Amino acid sequence: MKLPRNFKGPSLSLVRQNPLPVLGRGGPRWGSPALFGLYRNGFLPENTHIIGYARTKMSHDDYIDRVTAYIKVNDEEKLEQFKKITTYHAGQYDQDESWQSLEKAISDSESERGLDSGKKNRVFYMALPPSVFIPVAQGLKKNVYGKEGVNRLVVEKPFGMDTESSNHLARELGALFSENEVYRIDHYLGKEMVKNIMNLRFANVFFGHIWDRKYIDNVQITFKEPFGTEGRGGYFDDFGIIRDVMQNHLLQVLTLIAMERPISTDAEAIRDEKVKVLKCIPPIELKNALLGQYVGADGKPGYLEDDTLKNKQSLTPTFAALVAFIQNERWEGVPFIMKAGKALNESKVEIRIQFRKVAGNLFAGSARNELVMRIQPKEAVYMKFNNKQPGLSYQTIQTDLDLSYHDRYTDLSIPDAYESLILDVLRNDHSNFVRDDELEAAWKIFTPLLHKIDGKDKQVDVKSYAYGSRGPQELEAFVKSYGYDRPNVKYDWPRQSMSHHANNKL
Known part of the structure; x- marks a missing residue:
């Protein structure tokens, strides 16, 4: 499946609790390795720019070091090119001034990339705890929502704690973004x-x-x-x-x-x-x-x-x-x-x-x-x-x-x-x-x-x-008790070993 023709040069904003490209248990799960994989194989749209956003203050060099720490690749030339399409912007989650600062950073990037009106597409990826889903979504919609292109909001789990809290999040997000704009991601x-x-x-x-x-x-x-x-x-x-x-x-x-x-x-x-x-x-x-x-x-x-x-x-x-x-x-x-x-x-x-x-x-x-x-x-x-x-x-x-x-x-x-x-x-x-x-x-x-x-x-x-x-x-x-019948014979997956049957008689 090819990308839509009008979906070129998006600004991909990664709004995170922690600026590291790491999610959940076991270390890196997507972040820069996944984005770099798409970039290296030619699947990121042309003229894409990636902006990391979190409350932690750090220099651009520190951000690049963190971003590349989990990328395991021998293609140094591609990696250097990838570094040039990502920057970091620090800000709060509950202050309009912070979101307005992010809006300026994205707008400046869109101008530098020469994007035409109607093609200034933005993807917002929220890798955050549910407690800040709503204020972040509100800040994005009020201050950073693109008016000259497509907007997409990606939401990481957990989607609430039970039916009531999940429905509350759904109502609040639904009041800000259409269902077609929302992507609730389950990496499985x-x-x-x-x-x-x-x-x-x-x-x-x-x-x-x-x-x-x-x-x-x-x-x-x-x-x-x-x-x-x-x-x-x-x-x-x-x-x-x-x-x-x-x-x-x-x-x-x-x-x-x-x-x-x-x-x-x-x-x-x-x-x-x-x-x-x-x-x-x-x-x-x-x-x-x-x-x-x-x-x-x-x-x-x-x-x-x-x-x-x-x-x-x-x-x-x-x-x-x-x-x-x-x-x-x-x-x-x-x-x-x-x-x-x-x-x-x-x-x-x-x-x-x-x-x-x-x-x-x-x-x-x-x-x-x-x-x-x-x-x-x-x-x-x-x-x-x-x-x-x-x-x-x-x-x-x-x-x-x-x-x-x-x-x-x-x-x-x-x-x-x-x-x-x-x-x-x-x-x-x-x-x-x-x-x-x-x-x-x-x-x-x-x-x-x-x-x-x-x-x-x-x-x-x-x-x-x-x-x-x-x-x-x-x-x-x-x-x-629910009907599962566990075989009595030892079974080594995936190859059958005849040694298990050596003692069997005719």
Whole structure:
């Protein structure tokens, strides 16, 4: 998809709580690496200028040092060119004078670049806590909103804390910017394998015919991080694992798996179907939840030992397994199990679709078929199926049909999720962004449960689990109670090892 012809030379203003090109856990996630990736590959519109804006005062050289600290590239010539299209401007979030100063800086840049009237396009990227969303949006609209071109506002999560706060933010932003101008970014929608879900579902006839409750027994969406809060406990404690990754990232993945076929690939057609699915999901009940909090193990500190955590009796979950049900004809009775946690045994995000057992199976004890989509690390799609063990044996073993991207697509580079989504903003493609009614429907699913957890309801039981484990000991029994059949045989992904069957007799 090409950029609109009239969308040339935009001023991209990055309004940040912190001027570093770093967002959230784990270090750099978009910032200058994503923008530089677009620039280096020729996807930034011609004559673009990038302005960083925050309250921190710093020199231009200091800003450039921070911007380039996370760019890993051997192309020094391109990097030097990139440095010339970005500057920094310091200012407050609640003062008209600061925003007017930013307006002058942008206007001067537009004049220097020789932009014609009607082509002075502006993209405002707000990487900020929700507490300052409204004053910043008000300051931008009142003082910096372009009158001679297109305006686009990109908003980072979290989009509120519950239904009420989210609706309040939506009303306030809606009074300032039109829905078409607003892009609520969820970086998981920019990940390669998440964007591939629709292709897998709707471009393959064999998946289309088995994608319902008649053939699928359960669906698991798993998010695992091998590290804890480590200095971010003070921030994390206000949100917890459900708000941090489940209400947004994992639920977005669920909608793509479960939605009906849209009438086209148009952004609104896709988002219409996602909203329909969300409206079919009743609020998640406490009985369908398993909550956990990690404790120290093997020299690693527990959550309550985080120095930045003020409440040392906190019951904030760092792990959750939640089960949602979709009350429609396609999915009635199929559990969608979302699991997410910190300080677990590995780094992994995957979708695991387990099919029903073969009716009247001739080969007793054979495992169920599974379709697995690994989102990260090392993107892959593989189907687990049963096969005769090669040789003289007639034993049935489990193996896989495997598409591992790092083996198959060795000459292709997969872009960063933020790189992909920023390009979508420039293309005016809303497909991978969250619409206002979609956001409201999503919060309604989680808000009653979150209020029980926040209120420290006596019924809420938060289990302990060791740092570096798979989660609470109760997890295996929990997922089994919803139909998940964990194979008894050891399975090494992605290659089958015959050594596991060396002791099998004819």
